Amino acid sequence: MTGRLHFQPEIETMPAERLRELQLERFRHAVARVMSHSQFYRDLYTKAGVDPDEIRTFEDVRKVPLLDREQIESFFPFQGLCSDPVRVREIHSTAGSRSRKSFLVAATQHDIDYWADLNARALWMVGLRPGDVLLNAFPTGITTWGFGLHYGALKLGMTSVPAGSLPAEQLLDLLVEAEATALSATPSKALNMARFLERKKLDLREGVRCRVALLGAEPWSRAIRERIESGLGVRAFDLYGMSELLGPSMGCECEIRDRRFGMHVWADAFLCECIDPRSGSIMEEGEEGELVWTSLVWEGTPLIRYRSRDLSAITWASCDCGRTHPRIAAIKGRAEDAVSLEGIIVYPSQVEETLLAFEEAGSQTRIVLDKDKRGSDYLSVMVELKDKAYLQDQSLCQALARRMKEAVRQATGILPKEVELLPPGGLKKGSGSEGKTAVVRLEDRRSKMKN
Amino acid sequence: MTGRLHFQPEIETMPAERLRELQLERFRHAVARVMSHSQFYRDLYTKAGVDPDEIRTFEDVRKVPLLDREQIESFFPFQGLCSDPVRVREIHSTAGSRSRKSFLVAATQHDIDYWADLNARALWMVGLRPGDVLLNAFPTGITTWGFGLHYGALKLGMTSVPAGSLPAEQLLDLLVEAEATALSATPSKALNMARFLERKKLDLREGVRCRVALLGAEPWSRAIRERIESGLGVRAFDLYGMSELLGPSMGCECEIRDRRFGMHVWADAFLCECIDPRSGSIMEEGEEGELVWTSLVWEGTPLIRYRSRDLSAITWASCDCGRTHPRIAAIKGRAEDAVSLEGIIVYPSQVEETLLAFEEAGSQTRIVLDKDKRGSDYLSVMVELKDKAYLQDQSLCQALARRMKEAVRQATGILPKEVELLPPGGLKKGSGSEGKTAVVRLEDRRSKMKN
Numbered sequence: 001m002t003g004r005l006h007f008q009p010e011i012e013t014m015p016a017e018r019l020r021e022l023q024l025e026r027f028r029h030a031v032a033r034v035m036s037h038s039q040f041y042r043d044l045y046t047k048a049g050v051d052p053d054e055i056r057t058f059e060d061v062r063k064v065p066l067l068d069r070e071q072i073e074s075f076f077p078f079q080g081l082c083s084d085p086v087r088v089r090e091i092h093s094t095a096g097s098r099s100r101k102s103f104l105v106a107a108t109q110h111d112i113d114y115w116a117d118l119n120a121r122a123l124w125m126v127g128l129r130p131g132d133v134l135l136n137a138f139p140t141g142i143t144t145w146g147f148g149l150h151y152g153a154l155k156l157g158m159t160s161v162p163a164g165s166l167p168a169e170q171l172l173d174l175l176v177e178a179e180a181t182a183l184s185a186t187p188s189k190a191l192n193m194a195r196f197l198e199r200k201k202l203d204l205r206e207g208v209r210c211r212v213a214l215l216g217a218e219p220w221s222r223a224i225r226e227r228i229e230s231g232l233g234v235r236a237f238d239l240y241g242m243s244e245l246l247g248p249s250m251g252c253e254c255e256i257r258d259r260r261f262g263m264h265v266w267a268d269a270f271l272c273e274c275i276d277p278r279s280g281s282i283m284e285e286g287e288e289g290e291l292v293w294t295s296l297v298w299e300g301t302p303l304i305r306y307r308s309r310d311l312s313a314i315t316w317a318s319c320d321c322g323r324t325h326p327r328i329a330a331i332k333g334r335a336e337d338a339v340s341l342e343g344i345i346v347y348p349s350q351v352e353e354t355l356l357a358f359e360e361a362g363s364q365t366r367i368v369l370d371k372d373k374r375g376s377d378y379l380s381v382m383v384e385l386k387d388k389a390y391l392q393d394q395s396l397c398q399a400l401a402r403r404m405k406e407a408v409r410q411a412t413g414i415l416p417k418e419v420e421l422l423p424p425g426g427l428k429k430g431s432g433s434e435g436k437t438a439v440v441r442l443e444d445r446r447s448k449m450k451n
Numbered sequence: 452m453t454g455r456l457h458f459q460p461e462i463e464t465m466p467a468e469r470l471r472e473l474q475l476e477r478f479r480h481a482v483a484r485v486m487s488h489s490q491f492y493r494d495l496y497t498k499a500g501v502d503p504d505e506i507r508t509f510e511d512v513r514k515v516p517l518l519d520r521e522q523i524e525s526f527f528p529f530q531g532l533c534s535d536p537v538r539v540r541e542i543h544s545t546a547g548s549r550s551r552k553s554f555l556v557a558a559t560q561h562d563i564d565y566w567a568d569l570n571a572r573a574l575w576m577v578g579l580r581p582g583d584v585l586l587n588a589f590p591t592g593i594t595t596w597g598f599g600l601h602y603g604a605l606k607l608g609m610t611s612v613p614a615g616s617l618p619a620e621q622l623l624d625l626l627v628e629a630e631a632t633a634l635s636a637t638p639s640k641a642l643n644m645a646r647f648l649e650r651k652k653l654d655l656r657e658g659v660r661c662r663v664a665l666l667g668a669e670p671w672s673r674a675i676r677e678r679i680e681s682g683l684g685v686r687a688f689d690l691y692g693m694s695e696l697l698g699p700s701m702g703c704e705c706e707i708r709d710r711r712f713g714m715h716v717w718a719d720a721f722l723c724e725c726i727d728p729r730s731g732s733i734m735e736e737g738e739e740g741e742l743v744w745t746s747l748v749w750e751g752t753p754l755i756r757y758r759s760r761d762l763s764a765i766t767w768a769s770c771d772c773g774r775t776h777p778r779i780a781a782i783k784g785r786a787e788d789a790v791s792l793e794g795i796i797v798y799p800s801q802v803e804e805t806l807l808a809f810e811e812a813g814s815q816t817r818i819v820l821d822k823d824k825r826g827s828d829y830l831s832v833m834v835e836l837k838d839k840a841y842l843q844d845q846s847l848c849q850a851l852a853r854r855m856k857e858a859v860r861q862a863t864g865i866l867p868k869e870v871e872l873l874p875p876g877g878l879k880k881g882s883g884s885e886g887k888t889a890v891v892r893l894e895d896r897r898s899k900m901k902n
Contacts (some may be wrong), residue, residue: 077628086582089605091612091629104628109605131537140591140598141615142625146592153559154540161542164592174593177528178542291601 005322007124007156011268016316016324018056019267026296027056029273031064034302037082040075041304066280066292068307072244075301077104088128092144094243103244105144107301112151114297118266119152122252125264125321126212126237128182130157134224135175135210137185138217139164144247145217147342149184152249158182166274169191176207183213184239184248187228194231205233214239216248219331221353236328238262242308245270245295251328254321260304261315261327269297272326273305274314280284288313291328309351313349339369339444341377346412348442354411355383359440360400363388364427370445372417377446380418381408397421456773458575458607459568462719467767467775470718471509477747478722482515485753487535491526492755494619512722512756517731517743519758522693526752528555534750543595543696554695556595556740557751563602566697569717570603573703576715576772577663577688579633586626586661588636590615590666595698596668600635605699609633611628620642627658634664635690635699638671638679642814645682656684659889663680665690667699673805683878689781696721696746702779705772712766721749723754723763723777739764742779745813762798787877789896790820792828797863799893805862806834809885813837813850821896823868828897831869832859848872 006012014022032052034041048065055061072080081088089112092105107115123134134153140146140162142218153160157381161178163171171193175183183190190213197204213228216239225236240251240263250270251263265272283289291310295302311332319327333347340346348367355365362384372378383404391397401419409415429443457463465473483503485492506512511701523531532539532610536889540563541555541708547897558566574585585604591597592614604611612629622644626634634641641664648655664679667690676687691702691714701721702714716723722745725734734740742761746753762783770778791797799818813835821830834855842848860866878892 005502025774077630085610086608086611106610112605133542147613154515154563156536159536159539159542160558162592162598164590166593172475174544179528338640438856 007121012121012323012325013116014268014324016318023267023271023296024055024058024061026268027061027076027294028052030294030302030304031055033254033299034080034304038075038080040079056285059111061273062282064305064307066275066307067303069309069319072103072146072306075103075270078106080301080303081106083108083303088300090147092246093142093245094146105244105246105303107246107375108299109296111246111300114269115148115249116151116155117248118269119148120155121150121152121266122133122214122239122249123149123156123158123182125252125254125323126182126214126235127255128158128212129158132182133159133161133178133180134182135161135171135178135180135183137163137166137171137183137189139247144243145241147443148246148248150242169198172196172204172392176204176317176438180210181212183210183232183234185215186217187215187224188218188363190215190232190236191224194228198231208233211236212253216240219349221334221349221356222239223357227356240265240309240328242293243421244306245293245303246298248294254319254323256321258319258327261313261329263328263330264271264319264321264323264325265314267325269403271296272314272328274312276309277309277311283313286313286333288329310311319407327450339442341369341379341414344413346379346414348393348409351379351381351408354407355381355404357407358400358404360385360387360390363423364429364441366441366443368443378417379408379414380420382420382422382427384422384424384427386424391421391423401429463572463774463776465610465719465770465775470775474718474722474747475506475512475850477719478512478745479503481745481747481753481755482506484750485531485533485755489526489531491530511735512724515756517726518754520812521762523554523754523757526554529557531752531754532557533753534559539751542594542597543598543694543697545600551748555752556697558694559653559750561734562697562749564753565720566599566700567602567606570599570605570700572717573604573608573665573690573700574600574603574607574633575704576703576704576705576774577633577665577686579607579663582610583613583633584610584629584631585633586612586623586629586631587612588614588617588634588640589699595694596692599692599697599699600665614702619647622649623655623659626661627655631661632663634661634683634685636664636666637668638666638717639669640677640686640816641679641683642675645679646814647680655811658738659684661685663688665703667820670784670800672800672807676806691716691779691782693761695757696744696754701744705770705774707772709770709778711767712764712780714779714781715770715772715774715776716765716779718776721745722747723765723779725763726758728760734764737764737766739780739783753896757888784829790893792820792830792865795864797830797865802830802859803897805858806832806855808858809834809851809855811836811838811841811876813891817878817892817894819894819896829867829868830859831871832867833871833873833874833878835873835878837869837875842872842874848867 008052035045050064088106089109090107093102109319134150138145149162150162213234213236215236229236237253241248251265253262254264256259273292274289275292277290291308291312293306294304313329314326316326333349351367352365355361364384366382368380404419486496537571538559540560541558544553545676587600589596594623601611601613602675614625661814664685664687666687680687686706690699692699702715702716705715724743726742726743728741742759742763744757745755764780765777786798802818815835818832819831855870856867
């Protein structure tokens, strides 16, 4: 390693005070910019009495209306464009689904360059240097994750191997053949790779030089992290991003890997706030709430005070890595993923984390919510086992199911009605936006109409 | 359109004489370079008595041994690397298969920049200018096609929409939403889009602003071109490239779209020769043979006199577009695709072209080769129809099958034993390297062991 600790030290270690000033300056500028380019913002902010020139403090920032997903869908396709179309170099799209329109993200060359910087900072942050080889297993296409890390690797002077959505087996082959020292992927993809190595390719392990994994795009638990780290022999780092805001490396864990506040978020590029999802009011520093993001520098399709629905918390407390940018906690889940059972709030990730911590567990779990005959909610879980031989011993299975039930009760306050144990591969994997909640599938049968 | 006719006029219209000198100079340099970096080349050329300093004429070039696919597979993974690994920025891979290893392609920043230039030249050549929007439906990942066109579009000052391998329906949606003026894709993908528009989305046609399609990566016929052009309302251009040599835009059709020699190949970047596939001797200008490629400028994994197995012909005759670079004919097929029936050579593309010219035909055909009871070869074809209603009229079907038989006989000299007509969707589509021969599938049952 070279002596330099940060990729862009002048920005990464800028005094927090100065960073906060820069944020206000850029926020003011961003609001003026969107109002001058987009009728949508002009109407919204005029109605709310927003005058960019009067935004002088963070109190003023809070008077600017929040934006939610439904509102930005009305931008579609280009009502939110804040740049001359001739200057747009790339157009990406968030994953659409039947219930949700896609959102088109436009980037100018300035945006691409800044994006490359943010990703290079993240790659540097986890210990990568010129000469390192990144196997980039995020799809490089209409979504933004693959491109962001690709540009970052090029900017840093690394080698990028854009592997996209290849199957785990081929990724492992490439990991060895291209002599990759780092992997970027979703946690579920990395977990599949670790499983594959465990099951079939232990001999491959010898050839794997990979020491770092940058994982993101879906919530993942400590239990999954440990499985990936031991399975692939890497140190795993959490990466945060939202496709609407050009995806990866909005936040990244530093080498300290603080258990509570792991990921630095780039304060020169984003204003990150934490609000009460119900009232919209600002949470105290360190308190859990919904993250709200403003792109302070994007020219193409900037978003101002955009509700992420991601549940986390923020701190500006100083970090031993020397970076002065604030940190956020690992994403606990999406506000929309939280479910209420008889008034108790449960995050699927809590259940997942609990179940996958069992060494007998395979890589997939499913949570089923239903109503019993009396109309009361109940929760059941299905768990894939690592080894099907386990299923041949009834008494072992019963004991394991009991322990799992008790563990879920301790973590969530709810005792599952049933724990069903399945052979490896017994649970179908989700894909695309369906797979957004990592290896957890949640099936809520309560809301279905009874015929 | 601006007044400039070419993206890099100083190179694109350089006098042919000067180009030829440049080729010799760069060829000599390339041979010296690979010998100094790669043990493989050093051994091969030393044995053959090659001395780079003595390469003064094209006669000398022909003394340098040809390389074939099997040889470069022995490079795997990096015996063919001719650059310091620290300078490698991207690693791609050709499509592997069970019978064939993949080949790792390495590119330095110099290679990426030159690659962007070649692709920008191609995009400019088909009439695109800054402000145009390219819907790039080549996968941007481990293969090279998507990235090449992406970099080219950025270099030219266009907007790139990296859509990758989305389904035809979503591509059409994006074509409208992103207001794309150009499409890059495989001919079979473009054909699927045209079919989809014909079948279900005629209303979409209104919103399609796309006027140009750049199609390549598999051989395609005039009949398919016409179907794509009328279906999508575009002008289609043929694009040539090989993944081993960084993929797209090694050659591209100019606005003249000469029926015989359509595609200019970039003589500053590649030496393109045409040989007799059997003897290896050089063909006369204009005569059909196998193309052999030398990358004159690549630093990462250059290939010298690499046999493409693609059948075509070359001419240096002047072109009305003003470009002085030589031209090649549309790829007739791969040398390895040609099949012999009782001594008659048949190219699957000939059969495909003949069948798809029928307006009753859908988008898929399949050719079956088998032996009859006496051990003689015969050929049968299956053809998907555009409309299943057609199958209800027996006499119409019989007449159509007769006309198709006769057409294949005229094109190939072989009368098919049977023409089977199938409803739309009746033939399974190939994928990945299986789909290399575009919409044609060939099944050779003659070589199977009889039990």
